[in-house]
Amino acid sequence: MRIVLERRLTPSRSMQYLSPLLAIVLSLVTFFIIFVLSGIDPLKALYIYFVEPLTAVWSIEDLLVKAVPIILIAIGLAFCYQSAVWNIGAEGQLAAGALAGSIIPVMFPLLQGPAVITAMILMGIAGGMAYAAIPAILKIRFNANETLTTLMLVYVANLFLDYMARGPWRDPAGFNFPNSRPFDEGQMLPIIAGDSVRISIVFMLVAVVVAWFLTTKTMTGFKIRVLGLSPRAGSFGGFSRNKMVMLTFLISGGLAGLAGICEVAGPIGQLRTTVSPGYGFTAIIVAFLGRLHPFGILIAGLLLALSYMGGEGAQVAIGLSDQTTQVFQGMLLFYVLACDSFIYYRLKFVRERALDAATAG
Amino acid sequence: MQQRPGDVMTMLEGILLTIVTAATPLLFAAIGELVAERSGVLNLGVEGMMAVGAVCGFAAASTTGQPILGVLAAIIAGMLAASLFGIVALFFVANQNATGVALTLFGLGLSGLIGDSFVGTPGIPIPKVNIPVLSDLPVVGRLIFGEDPFVYLAVALALATWWFLFKTRGGLIIRAVGDNAHSAHALGFSVLKTRFLAVLFGGACAGLGGAYLSLVYTPQWTQAMTAGRGWIALALVVFASWLPGRLVVGAVLFGAVSILQLHAQAIGIGIPSQFLSMLPYIVTVVALVVISRNRALLSVNTPACLGRPFVADS
Numbered sequence: 001m002r003i004v005l006e007r008r009l010t011p012s013r014s015m016q017y018l019s020p021l022l023a024i025v026l027s028l029v030t031f032f033i034i035f036v037l038s039g040i041d042p043l044k045a046l047y048i049y050f051v052e053p054l055t056a057v058w059s060i061e062d063l064l065v066k067a068v069p070i071i072l073i074a075i076g077l078a079f080c081y082q083s084a085v086w087n088i089g090a091e092g093q094l095a096a097g098a099l100a101g102s103i104i105p106v107m108f109p110l111l112q113g114p115a116v117i118t119a120m121i122l123m124g125i126a127g128g129m130a131y132a133a134i135p136a137i138l139k140i141r142f143n144a145n146e147t148l149t150t151l152m153l154v155y156v157a158n159l160f161l162d163y164m165a166r167g168p169w170r171d172p173a174g175f176n177f178p179n180s181r182p183f184d185e186g187q188m189l190p191i192i193a194g195d196s197v198r199i200s201i202v203f204m205l206v207a208v209v210v211a212w213f214l215t216t217k218t219m220t221g222f223k224i225r226v227l228g229l230s231p232r233a234g235s236f237g238g239f240s241r242n243k244m245v246m247l248t249f250l251i252s253g254g255l256a257g258l259a260g261i262c263e264v265a266g267p268i269g270q271l272r273t274t275v276s277p278g279y280g281f282t283a284i285i286v287a288f289l290g291r292l293h294p295f296g297i298l299i300a301g302l303l304l305a306l307s308y309m310g311g312e313g314a315q316v317a318i319g320l321s322d323q324t325t326q327v328f329q330g331m332l333l334f335y336v337l338a339c340d341s342f343i344y345y346r347l348k349f350v351r352e353r354a355l356d357a358a359t360a361g
Numbered sequence: 362m363q364q365r366p367g368d369v370m371t372m373l374e375g376i377l378l379t380i381v382t383a384a385t386p387l388l389f390a391a392i393g394e395l396v397a398e399r400s401g402v403l404n405l406g407v408e409g410m411m412a413v414g415a416v417c418g419f420a421a422a423s424t425t426g427q428p429i430l431g432v433l434a435a436i437i438a439g440m441l442a443a444s445l446f447g448i449v450a451l452f453f454v455a456n457q458n459a460t461g462v463a464l465t466l467f468g469l470g471l472s473g474l475i476g477d478s479f480v481g482t483p484g485i486p487i488p489k490v491n492i493p494v495l496s497d498l499p500v501v502g503r504l505i506f507g508e509d510p511f512v513y514l515a516v517a518l519a520l521a522t523w524w525f526l527f528k529t530r531g532g533l534i535i536r537a538v539g540d541n542a543h544s545a546h547a548l549g550f551s552v553l554k555t556r557f558l559a560v561l562f563g564g565a566c567a568g569l570g571g572a573y574l575s576l577v578y579t580p581q582w583t584q585a586m587t588a589g590r591g592w593i594a595l596a597l598v599v600f601a602s603w604l605p606g607r608l609v610v611g612a613v614l615f616g617a618v619s620i621l622q623l624h625a626q627a628i629g630i631g632i633p634s635q636f637l638s639m640l641p642y643i644v645t646v647v648a649l650v651v652i653s654r655n656r657a658l659l660s661v662n663t664p665a666c667l668g669r670p671f672v673a674d675s
Contacts, residue, residue, distance in 0.1 A: 338449045
């Protein structure tokens with residue numbers, strides 16, 4: 001007797017909701033086992049990781065602050081992945097947005113006020129879009145694999161950011177630290193709640209709702225999905241694959257750029273040699289954990305932001321390495337992808353040896 | 362400053378020697394990925410497998426004092442990491458792009474976790490090959506007869522891979538599974554088993570490439586020391602249009618770019634170091650564009666089922 005996958009006649013609706021939950025439970029169980037094996041009190045560790053950040057107002061605020069860029073980026077990536085465009089370079093597009101958005105506050109420190117902040121945001125979005133347009137054009141014109149080009153461009157963008165923060169844009173009054181001048185309050189996003197929740201949370205919520213509307217209610221969203229599922233069917237329907245590649249790249253690049261400028265004109269408050277602890281990569285996990293659905297992404301983004309918070313807490317409280325968070329995130333993505341297959345397939349127990357030979361694997 | 366011809370020769374020899382060592386880890390990782398892709402599996406987790414191999418290789422070598430045990434540990438670690446990918450992408454039919462990215466994120470994190478206690482530990486030197494007389498020949502002596510043993514292993518592996526893929530029945534099965542999984546299945550070959558083995562081989566090679574980095578290239582462990590080499594190896598496979606012979610040429614070219622930019626940084630040619638550090642990545646993009654624009658040429662050797670999941674219809 002052996003177990004094989006059998007295609008379901010119709011995708012399971014209940015598994016669509018259950019699979020992310022199942023993945024989370026499996027990740028927690030795995031972590032529990034790992035903690036036990038390494039001699040750490042597992043309940044205490046899991047409490048520090050996933051409950052403690054929710055027990056204080058400041059840490060809930062911090063959680064929201066971290067969730068904003070992750071969700072913004074993941075919303076954009078979901079468009080790409082739905083149309084089978086493998087943009088994995090959001091981390092670089094974020095840096096490009098941060099750089100472009102910082103032009104005004106770094107080079108014209110006297111310019112301040114709402115109009116300036118608006119211009120900074122628009123420049124950040126434009127920066128991210130422009131940087132995402134490079135792999136889009138290389139894919140459309142030259143057939144270059146976007147997975148590899150977007151990832152290579154992450155290294156290029158981060159090195160350029162490093163150069164700018166250490167070189168031309170270094171604050172002359174900054175004691176030789178590799179940072180730009182600190183932005184003034186009139187060059188930062190306004191705080192709208194508590195001590196640290198800025199207006200970027202509104203941008204994020206708007207992005208979620210607009211993305212939901214675009215994907216479920218408009219022709220463009222339909223085209224994106226059809227071309228993702230079957231490029232041939234899409235071309236018979238007269239949809240241009242190239243246009244969709246460009247469109248999804250621009251959307252995701254723009255949102256990553258927005259996340260970038262919101263970070264430097266928000267929690268960070270200046271341009272540094274690094275402006276993201278890997279949000280662009282975490283967003284990939286969030287996009288899949290949220291099943292590429294805007295509302296799912298909202299929830300998944302909050303969960304992954306929680307894992308960042310918990311990671312910091314666990315580092316202080318029980319001396320866990322900060323890499324633990326990344327291991328958790330990577331493992332979670334493995335489980336999500338594995339569980340997702342139960343949406344389209346079910347396990348079947350096969351008895352006959354003859355069948356075994358035909359389906360061996 | 363007057364330079365004597367002898368100095369120039371020594372410098373040239375030094376540069377050529379370092380190019381070879383820079384090319385070796387790329388070649389290891391790319392050979393493994395080439396075999397996996399020939400079987401129709403796109404494993405984007407090379408970077409993660411290399412990182413895991415690098416840290417396990419270093420950990421095993423420095424705890425036991427035996428470099429060879431380090432190499433074995435790296436190979437096993439790479440295979441274990443690859444098997445995670447294989448289980449999820451092959452047996453659970455998950456999207457290969459996403460699963461590969463998961464492996465890279467997981468592997469980079471895990472390597473950091475394991476490596477935490479090994480940061481700053483000195484490595485164990487691995488002696489270079491030394492053949493009397495031959496190794497002492499000017500320029501070519503050390504270049505051809507005086508490398509570290511891994512260099513010869515990498516070249517031999519490339520040759521063996523070519524022979525295996527194109528001259529043996531096993532290689533034919535791998536290529537059949539990669540070009541037309543359903544026909545291969547109908548002929549009675551196990552698609553998933555073949556692909557899983559190819560993925561494991563990919564993991565072993567990536568682990569070996571990682572071990573080369575932490576044991577030979579820069580004998581120490583530092584966080585994120587793979588520095589995108591796994592991704593460059595992936596690009597190399599496309600660049601070589603899935604042919605092992607071209608892989609050797611490609612690896613040397615990419616090794617040359619990364620070494621020459623280092624030398625340029627060292628002598629200071631007035632270009633900020635960050636721009637020089639960008640070069641290997643930019644060259645990778647340019648190389649991809651140049652190769653990919655000729656779709657007809659590329660499609661000759663591209664495995665037709667690359668990246669497509671397979672489920673047997675029973």
